[in-house]
C-alpha cells in the first residue's frame with residue numbers, strides 16, 4: 369500500500385480552494401475526476417453530521433469531510449473563529 373507520494377495529511381482535495389470548484393461541478397451534475405487516476409469520484413454523505421466527502425470508486429482516494437452550503441464549502445473539523453458556536 370505504499371504507492372504514490374507519501375504525503376499524509378495533505379491529500380488531494382485537502383483544501384477549500386481545491387474542494388469548492390469540484391463541489392460546484394458536482395452540484396451542477398458534472399463528474400468529479402479522481403486527482404490520482406481520473407476515475408469518477410462518488411459523494412459520501414454523513415447524514416448525522418450533515419457533512420460530505422468525495423471518495424474515488426477505484427483507488428479509494430478521499431477528500432476530507434466538508435460542509436457545504438449552496439456553493440460554499442467549509443472543511444469539517446477546522447475551527448473557524450468566524451463561525452458562531454452552534455451548540456444545538
Ligand SMILES: [Zn+2]
Nearest residue numbers: 402405424427
Ligand atoms: Zn482514484
